Amino acid sequence: MRGGARPGPWLLGLALALLGPAGCGGDEGGPVVDAAATVVDAAAGGDGGASAGDGGGGDGALGADAALVGCGCATFTAPASVGRVMGAGAELSGIAASRKHRGLLYVHNDDPISGDTNLYVIDERAAVVGTITLTGAQANNLEDLAVGPCGGGAPGSCVFVGNIGDNAGNASEHQIHRFTEPDVVIGPTTLTPITLRYDYPGGAHPDAESLVVDPAGEIYVLTKVAGRSEVFHVPASAPLPPLTRVTALRVGELALPAGQVATGADLAPCGARLLLRTYGGLHEWRAATPGWPALLAAPRGTLPVATEAQGEAVGWTGSGGYATISEGASPHLNLSACQ
Numbered sequence: 001m002r003g004g005a006r007p008g009p010w011l012l013g014l015a016l017a018l019l020g021p022a023g024c025g026g027d028e029g030g031p032v033v034d035a036a037a038t039v040v041d042a043a044a045g046g047d048g049g050a051s052a053g054d055g056g057g058g059d060g061a062l063g064a065d066a067a068l069v070g071c072g073c074a075t076f077t078a079p080a081s082v083g084r085v086m087g088a089g090a091e092l093s094g095i096a097a098s099r100k101h102r103g104l105l106y107v108h109n110d111d112p113i114s115g116d117t118n119l120y121v122i123d124e125r126a127a128v129v130g131t132i133t134l135t136g137a138q139a140n141n142l143e144d145l146a147v148g149p150c151g152g153g154a155p156g157s158c159v160f161v162g163n164i165g166d167n168a169g170n171a172s173e174h175q176i177h178r179f180t181e182p183d184v185v186i187g188p189t190t191l192t193p194i195t196l197r198y199d200y201p202g203g204a205h206p207d208a209e210s211l212v213v214d215p216a217g218e219i220y221v222l223t224k225v226a227g228r229s230e231v232f233h234v235p236a237s238a239p240l241p242p243l244t245r246v247t248a249l250r251v252g253e254l255a256l257p258a259g260q261v262a263t264g265a266d267l268a269p270c271g272a273r274l275l276l277r278t279y280g281g282l283h284e285w286r287a288a289t290p291g292w293p294a295l296l297a298a299p300r301g302t303l304p305v306a307t308e309a310q311g312e313a314v315g316w317t318g319s320g321g322y323a324t325i326s327e328g329a330s331p332h333l334n335l336s337a338c339q
Contacts, residue, residue: 076322086126089109096145097147106121159179271291284302304336
């Protein structure tokens with residue numbers, strides 16, 4: 001489905017959502033694995049053989065001693081499909097866990113033709129239980145979303161949706177749509193977000209598909225460049241007058257295996273662990289302290305990831321694991337939990 005919301009999927013998923021998500025740990029996610037470069041077959045939902053993932057050098061050890069309390073699992077179960085997401089479009093490009101509604105996740109489409117401004121609320125069994133329609137929001141190249149503090153001292157948690165893609169390098173401006181998480185997300189919801197507008201230094205037009213938010217509500221965009229990803233800070237957490245455009249500030253650069261590009265990312269709530277997705281792999285940076293200086297200095301590790309047709313989305317789950325999803329019709333929702 002593109003361009004509009006159908007009530008059927010969320011009504012069918014409502015009963016499942018009320019049952020609550022599966023807990024962390026146990027045997028739900030398949031055999032326990034360490035942070036090795038393992039790829040499993042999503043369709044089979046179990047071990048699909050090992051692969052080199054993205055390949056390349058620079059991987060660092062991801063030992064349990066690097067994990068912070070309340071900052072994600074130390075080690076993870078092998079990722080496994082928990083079901084297919086039905087009725088939420090065929091180009092799911094971003095995923096993020098709700099901070100307000102435990103066990104629920106937001107996903108969105110990257111479909112410039114239909115201009116789909118819906119966010120779809122799914123549970124951890126892949127059932128669509130709600131839709132959030134954003135009015136007045138431009139959606140010509142939605143690439144990622146994040147959930148975090150609203151910033152600027154505002155209470156509560158916000159959802160940030162990045163209209164940040166620029167494949168042709170000619171976007172007139174880049175936008176991030178922000179709204180406070182609603183009290184109710186089961187069923188249909190319509191709201192008008194605040195739109196934050198930004199440009200890159202020197203009039204540059206990098207392509208980007210990754211958006212993260214730090215513990216202070218500050219926004220960061222990670223670019224899509226072969227073998228690396230530049231990190232830009234969008235200083236827009238404080239309230240801004242309508243139509244104000246800010247200039248993003250370059251923070252640094254993350255090295256990736258040769259030829260690989262960043263297609264999605266998520267920063268842990270503690271700010272000290274970063275997940276970054278490529279089409280064929282999943283990488284993590286674990287720092288001893290929160291913040292970009294420590295993350296940029298940390299070694300890059302590789303995590304297990306399910307085989308997906310066009311993997312563009314990754315997000316931490318509320319229980320410390322992570323979720324991935326692919327573009328394509330009725331994609332699998334793949335979850336990895338704490339061991």
